[in-house]
Amino acid sequence: MTDTDGTPEGAPREAAALxxxxxxxxxxxxxxxxxxxxxxxxxxxxxxxxxxxGASWLVTAREPGAVEQFVPGLTAAATVLVDVRSKDKGGRLPGWTARVAVVAPGDPAYEPAVLALHAARLNAPDGEEQPARWARECDLVRLTPTASARALPHDAGRAVPIGSPAVTRGASPLNWSIGRLRRRD
Known part of the structure; x- marks a missing residue:
């Protein structure tokens, strides 16, 4: 038997909500x-x-300035706060708390995760040698959700961007096609 909302009778509604x-x-x-x-x-x-x-997997460099993304303190942290953006609208969705686990190359979960990350990595500088470089220079991190979604903050999480050495070298080149009106007869 089920209730009108489709949950099994006797099952707590909280479990269904989770x-x-x-x-x-x-x-x-x-x-x-x-x-x-x-x-x-x-x-x-x-x-x-x-x-x-059931978890987010990512690669983080062990040293700043390496080819891969560097997240200071991630491998030493027990938990982190995770926020995700909406693919449809680009807005911020409610996030969650995740348990951090560094997965070593000998672990059975290591190979499938590295293959999935390798397939998703854009612009790999070393192509098919990338997984071997990751094993030498990077840590594979699994973020497993442990707590329910957090409500969005009142300021929607607006913050000053983190500084970066990636800067524009100068003014953008002139493009004559931008802003030109087409004549219709």
């Missing part, structure tokens, strides 16, 4: 290749990831 929430978190993370991680006390920073087997 399952629904977990499905929403998974769907949002699967659709977006970008997460915002907050490793306390640093501000949130964007990272690319892959969702696999």
């Amino acid at each position: 399952l629904e929430e977990a499905a929403l978190l998974e769907e949002a993370a699967k659709k977006s290749g970008l997460l915002w991680l907050t490793v306390a006390p640093a501000p949130a920073r964007p990272v690319w990831h892959v969702w696999l087997d």
Whole structure:
């Protein structure tokens, strides 16, 4: 027998709500290749990831200035705050708390995660040698959701962007096609 909302009779509504929430978190993370991680006390920073087997997987460099993304303090943290953007509208969705686990190359979960990340990595500088470089120079991190979605803050999470050495070298080149009106007869 089921209630009118489709949950089994006797099953707590809270459990059904948690399952629904977990499905929403998974769907949002699967659709977006970008997460915002907050490793306390640093501000949130964007990272690319892959969702696999109920967790977000990412590669982080061990040293700043390496080819891969560097997230200071991530591998030493027990938990992090994760926010995801909406793939449809680009807005911020409610985030969650995740347990951090560094996965070593000998672990059975290592190979499938590296293959999924390798397939998703854009502009790999070393092509098919990338997984071997990751094993030497990077850490594979699994972020497993542990707490339910957090409500969005009142300021929608607006913050000053983190500084970066990536800057524009000068003014953009002149493009005559922009702003030109086409004549219609």
